[in-house]
Amino acid sequence: MAAAVETMYDVAAWFMDHALNDNEYLQPMKMHRLLFLSQSYFAIAYHGRKLAPGVFVADDMGPIEPHVFRAFEQGRPSFYLNTNLPAHIETFLESIWRRFGSYSADKLSDITKKTPAYQKAIKMGRRTEIEFKIMVASFSKHKEAPSIDKVLKPRVLRSQTGRPVQVKSWAPGLRKVAEATPLPSQKKAKK
Secondary structure (H helix, E strand, O other): OOOOOOOHHHHHHHHHHHHHHOOOOOOHHHHHHHHHHHHHHHHHHOOOOOOOOOOEEEEOOEEEOHHHHHHOOOOOOOOOOOOOOOHHHHHHHHHHHHHHOOOOHHHHHHHHHOOHHHHHHHHOOOOOEEOHHHHHHHHHHOOOOOOHHHHOOOOEEEOOOOOEEEOOOOOOOOHHHHHHOOOHHHHHHHO
16 A cells, blocks of 8 residues: 655654744654654554555664654755645644644653554664554554544634634635545544
8 A cells, every 4th residue: 555645754844844833843752753653643544554654663762763863863854855745644744743742752752652562662672663563553452542533633613602613724625635535534423
């Protein structure tokens, strides 16, 4: 199955740009945890499909994507990064950012280091690859991990009358795209 985004670099750059738009510095370790969570939750939401091609390894500090680690080691790389992602990918990443973006790097490390996938890999030694299937199972079956419905829930605010309303960014012409690619959890709710 093809990944939804061309490279993990693009996802990392998206998180960096999003943090910058929120006037926040995105620590490298926090970025790696967000990448790990994104890859895992995307697979849960889209029936095992990868968000981006990438491999995560167990490090003492938590899971990292070694290629992104090396490329972003001295800051944002100078090669081309595509941060214009498809609308449903941006919506997904917005949900990850909304759920986990306010957490500190240490808090995200605690969450990711407690997963069975990380635990299994670190027992085998540093730089051991974290198996993708176990990553997905760690977040879909682990009791301490937030459920997919809590991570991808729509943003809800109150109208002037106090009625709860879902908030979506205005994007003319994208309604058909959003309807064409609903999340699997949305499909189940309609049945």
